[in-house]
Amino acid sequence: MSDRLTDAVGRLSRIPGVLGALLVDAEAGLPVVGELPDDSVAPAAAALAASAYRRTGRAVGGANLGRLASFRLEAASGQVLIAGGGGLLVVVIAEPGTPLGLVQFEARQVAEALS
Amino acid sequence: MRRGDLTDVIDALREPVRAFVRDARVRVALVVDPSGQLLAQQGLTNGYEVANVASLAAAAHASARALAQLTAAERWNYLHQVGRERQLFLAPFKTPAEELILVAIFDDDSSLGLVLLYFEDFARRVGDLPQFRTVDAGGSAETFEADLEAGLRHIMPPDWL
Numbered sequence: 001m002s003d004r005l006t007d008a009v010g011r012l013s014r015i016p017g018v019l020g021a022l023l024v025d026a027e028a029g030l031p032v033v034g035e036l037p038d039d040s041v042a043p044a045a046a047a048l049a050a051s052a053y054r055r056t057g058r059a060v061g062g063a064n065l066g067r068l069a070s071f072r073l074e075a076a077s078g079q080v081l082i083a084g085g086g087g088l089l090v091v092v093i094a095e096p097g098t099p100l101g102l103v104q105f106e107a108r109q110v111a112e113a114l115s
Numbered sequence: 116m117r118r119g120d121l122t123d124v125i126d127a128l129r130e131p132v133r134a135f136v137r138d139a140r141v142r143v144a145l146v147v148d149p150s151g152q153l154l155a156q157q158g159l160t161n162g163y164e165v166a167n168v169a170s171l172a173a174a175a176h177a178s179a180r181a182l183a184q185l186t187a188a189e190r191w192n193y194l195h196q197v198g199r200e201r202q203l204f205l206a207p208f209k210t211p212a213e214e215l216i217l218v219a220i221f222d223d224d225s226s227l228g229l230v231l232l233y234f235e236d237f238a239r240r241v242g243d244l245p246q247f248r249t250v251d252a253g254g255s256a257e258t259f260e261a262d263l264e265a266g267l268r269h270i271m272p273p274d275w276l
Contacts, residue, residue, distance in 0.1 A: 029228025047228030051140070054223070 005033045008110040012090070015106060017098030019078065023114075024050055024089040032088060049091045053082050070108060072100065085111030121154075124246045128155035131240040135219075139233040142201070143220040146241075147172045148213060158220070172205055172218045180207075193234075195227055204230050208238035210247035 005023055012021035013035040020036035022045060029050035031042040057068040070083035076096065081103055083090040090107045094100065128146055132155045136144050143158030145165065151173035159165045175194060183191045193206035204219040204227065217237065219230055241247060 025228075027223075027226065029226030030231075031228075043228060044232050047226060047232040050226050051229050054226075 002033070005114075008090075008113070009033050009035050012092050012103070012106055012110065015103055017095045018103060019093045019095060021093070021107075022046060022049070022091040024091055026050055026053065026084065026087050026089045036093070045091060045093075049080070049082050049089060053084060053089055057084070070104065070111070072104075081107055083107040083111040085114035088114050090114075120246065124154055127244045127246045128241065131237055131244075132157050134240075135217075135233055135237040138236075139219065139221070139230045140225040141204075141219040141221040141230060142224075143168075143218075145169060145172065145218040147216045147218065149173055149176055149207075149216065154215070168218055172216050175205055176207055176216050193231070202227070204234075206234060208234075208241070210242040210244075212247040212249055215241065215247075 009021045009023060012018060020034065022034035022036060022042060023032040024030065024046040025032055027050075029047040031046040034042045034046075036042055036045070052073070053068070053071070056071050060066070060068045068084060070081060073080040073082075074096075078096055079094045079098060079100060081090075081092045081094070081100060083104075088111075090111045092103050092107050094103055132144050132146060135141070136157050141158070144156070145153065145159070145168055146155040147153055147169045151170045153165060153169040156165055159168070179191045179194060183189070190207070193204060195205075196203040201220055201222050204221070205216065207214050207216050217234060219234075221230060
């Protein structure tokens with residue numbers, strides 16, 4: 001199982017423009033496996049990504065839009081894509097301007113494989 | 116133990132505790148010293164509950180510390196208990212003056228990761244307070260009950276006790 005998770009993170013991290021990827025325990029908000037440029041930010045990234053996903057999921061549910069599959073945050077210095085899969089979240093951090101089509105496709109595949 | 120400056124300490128802790136509750140999205144936060152004296156609380160509205168949680172936190176801390184010593188660990192970092200609806204987080208942290216214990220109770224609006232993230236910042240903020248920069252005398256089993264009551268009297272309205 002842990003090899004599968006490590007492979008998934010490695011595959012996401014190798015996409016051009018991706019700075020790092022992280023699998024997060026959705027309920028605890030803790031990092032499970034990750035490849036980030038700075039490992040020390042993994043706990044904060046995991047906690048905040050889980051919180052953002054939970055809150056966005058509630059907003060989406062409240063608007064009767066069904067279950068949240070993934071969402072994207074865009075900022076001046078980077079982009080974050082978060083996709084839900086079972087009890088895990090797939091978090092991908094990419095450089096600004098990176099086309100996220102392939103990232104989103106891969107992240108959803110990983111999320112689906114984990115659910 | 117902290118009879119003289121208790122009001123000052125309680126006032127100083129109010130803002131860091133409020134910020135922790137807001138940022139970590141916990142329902143309840145208490146700061147207790149190892150003798151069970153309550154120094155700050157936010158979230159509980161019943162004096163009886165606060166007294167119970169404060170004394171249980173001090174007892175859990177003493178047991179966990181003894182267990183850590185038995186297993187050759189220098190100290191324990193935190194205790195996390197997951198209930199059906201709520202979760203309990205209990206963690207000791209050091210200030211230059213003394214060791215304190217943070218107790219946080221949260222539901223699915225928060226997570227262990229979020230609590231850990233803001234706990235670190237909270238502990239640093241409390242350690243930087245002037246009220247916790249000088250070493251104080253420690254409490255004892257004999258002063259446990261008196262310390263607990265002194266803390267409650269300062270924090271809870273009289274009609275809740």
